[in-house]
Amino acid sequence: MDPRATAAKPAAHPPRGGKRRAVRKRRLGFWRAIGRLFVLGMVLAALSAAWLFLTPSGTALRYRAADTLITTQHRHWAKYIIGEKGLRERVAAYAAKFEQMGEERDTHVIRPPAENGDANPGENVETKPLTQVEEVDGSGYHGYLLTVRDPKKIRLVVPAVKGRGEKVSSMVKRTGAVAGVNAGGFADPNWKGNGFQPIGIVISQGKIYYDGLGGSKSTQIVGIDRDGKMIAGRYTVQELLDMNVSEAVTFQPRLIVNGKGLIKSHKDGWGIAPRTVMGQKEDGSILFLVIDGRQPGYSIGADLYDCQQIMLEHGAVIAANLDGGSSTVLVEEGGKVVNKPASKHGERYLPTAFLVFDDPSSVDVPNIWEGLKPSDIDPSKW
Template sequence: MIKVMSISGAILLLLGAAGIGWLLLTPSGSEFRYLMADTLITTQHRHWAKYIIGQRQLDARVEAYQQRFNAMGEERDTHEIHPEPQPVMAPVSSSAEEQEQPVVKPLVEIEEISGSGYSGYVMTVNDPTKIRIGVPEKKGRGERVRSMVERTGAIAGVNGGGFADPNWQGNGFQPIGIVMSGGKLFYNDLGKSRSTQVVGIDGNGKMVAGRYTVEELQQMGVQEAVTFQPRIIVNGKGLIRNAADGWGIAPRTAMGQREDGAILFVVIDGRQPGHSIGANLYDVQQIMLDRGAVIAANLDGGSSTVLVKDDQVLNKPSTKSSEGRYLPTAFLVFEHPEQAQIANVWEGLKASDIDPGKW
């Protein structure tokens, strides 16, 4: 018995040594280590990545990604949208009852998707002018997307931009960068001359993504916008070169637009073995390209990722609550967006007035 245990122990030691050697000394092992590190970097346990690649490599990798993300936002987008006219349903005479009737697309369409290690949804909004940025109702605390949808009478909603999150326990109230809703600047911590990477929509329903100043956005007639990055498709071409550049495996939310104007929201669950591990940005880019996106950008993902339709959370957020986190912004879809009551909850507040960690 002792001999068998000794042999088993020796085998385990050899396998462990071989595994460590593979991780440290082979190209495929190094690739796997950096994938693990990138995945941790997108979570509340970023500091753990240093035990996989070292603190120096961790800092260098985060800086390299930031520089690349910045560069991905510089090319000016020139895409144009050509919305398809919706057929008008006229009264049908008895003599024409059997004729084929024109098809009216629903405002919102939901498609389930799956791939290697992930599952999620694509929500298509066929009229991009029906989208507004929603914000919390009460000062000092973010709001869950389902609550925003229910309170405002929206049809659907998806999480939006980034926010200050000290110790990954923030209250979801302080956005990062800017927030625009209904053509008004709700929040700005940039200053007049600084630019930021935005994801938004102008007054004609054209999606805007890339690096802009507030003045540029206002001149362009942008109505709805939040700050987040990176842009992953511009002028019809993907910017993420391969899976290794995909910033690890995580829950994802992204927004794109087809040439016909339809807005695509990709929502992918993650961090849930047996259901969905997550996707990298290359996966998300390819999902968008396969569906005809000519522009697309990443939105806040991770435990913020949530999709709501008809007051129900469709996906499975990677949070203790099945309804996701408290957030500062969401993309909301309305039948009549001009009637939506969305007030500026940050009016009169400066960034220095907000404690993002206090509930």
């Protein structure tokens, strides 16, 4: 028998035409799937745009996002959400609203526990700790509330060296303070300012340390008078001196006056950002609220309505906004930073800070702006 007759026959190959058709079919299926995804994406984009621009809830979200951008160094990006005209109108509307919020005269009266009978029988008020820090949490934010039992223990401190600001942790450590938070704003060209030129006025120990009002006759301030009463709202410099205001900086808006909140809802809350807020309770205690932000996974930030509600829940009868954003910081004794500042470089160099002292009368705060005019200062030069 011929051995070749029993050898296995080679496997038959499929026709070349069938193989090409299979490849074309697979490619066609792939592009059809891509086409369907593209169409689906376009439909979803159109529906999302319709929701954002044509519904009340979508419009509210757009403006909340725009407000959040307005509080950052990327303010101009907000025009891509609400338009260039919308951005200008939004900023102007907030400015006008904040001005109006500072007009009502505050009439609150502080009643320390020893005077109003709130102290427990036999309890010595002086034995209570001067400061207390507690954590606060809400939807998307984490922060801290510093309570200072005696408002007369607070001083406004400024940098030690002319020409540049100072970190609050450095101020606390240098002066031996018990605690401290950032205070007023400052000229910040291209968000790279040296922290040395304050905005508005600075008052420390009852004296005008800096006056950058120019032709303005009044300004919105946040501070404390010599009796420990918190002062916030619009006043002239002479009014502040007549009221014996001891420590103060220019900033706005005021959030609470005469026990009532001025911000009606989240949509008026000026976006989401790191925040620093000062308030006072009827017993005289000062509240400093510090909210971290711009850190996904930890804390995005809060709007001013959130801050207002926290202060009301803790008994504040007056409260006002201080500088926030990357400046927001809470420091404990020894210069320990409690919160997580939003700046990628850590703490910023600032012109002012509210510090707490066991013995404020022993603290010397030299006026580093003495003899300087606002025009003498280059806020961008380090």
